[in-house]
């Protein structure tokens with residue numbers, strides 16, 4: 358069984374500190390306070406509405422929508438026997454594409470999605486009180502692709518869609534050996550790869566009808582936010 362210890366720290370929005378990052382951090386801090394005052398079910402409902410709204414946004418290079426892709430990823434995680442946190446991370450892994458500001462930087466052109474979407478999604482989740490494990494898994498889903506391209510080389514790279522191989526280059530290309538070794542030592546390494554495998558499988562068109570809907574995840578999302586709030590409160594009391 359995997360140790361549930363401290364995951365790799367997630368950068369706060371982008372890897373390069375800037376004036377924009379500082380402003381974003383202040384904005385996030387205020388937003389976090391607002392979120393803490395809100396009912397967890399209303400946060401979860403709002404998130405799933407955002408997911409449902411992405412039904413009309415095509416998933417990069419595939420004949421399915423962003424919503425269908427994320428629902429299929431969560432479905433495969435559940436089917437593979439992953440724990441709830443991994444199912445939620447799979448459900449939310451591409452949230453950065455759908456929650457980003459309208460003027461957010463794109464990878465090449467708008468058809469390839471938002472640059473740094475993994476960190477934008479991770480930040481969105483941090484503001485809403487998700488666990489550091491889920492934040493780390495969402496932030497690392499691009500790194501998992503970069504790792505597998507290093508580990509398996511041409512055999513893996515040749516199976517990427519044209520859009521996916523293009524975005525890989527925008528995302529830094531295959532890992533180098535030092536990055537790969539650090540990634541392998543991450544306590545969430547196996548689960549981060551598991552999410553990548555679900556991401557790869559989540560491209561079925563047409564979208565199968567039996568895949569659970571966005572609304573079906575509202576109770577699980579709300580329960581997770583509540584659990585994290587209880588955990589933080591008990592840690593604050595101990596401190």
Ligand SMILES: [Fe+2]
Nearest residue numbers: 426450451556
């Ligand atoms: Fe994805």
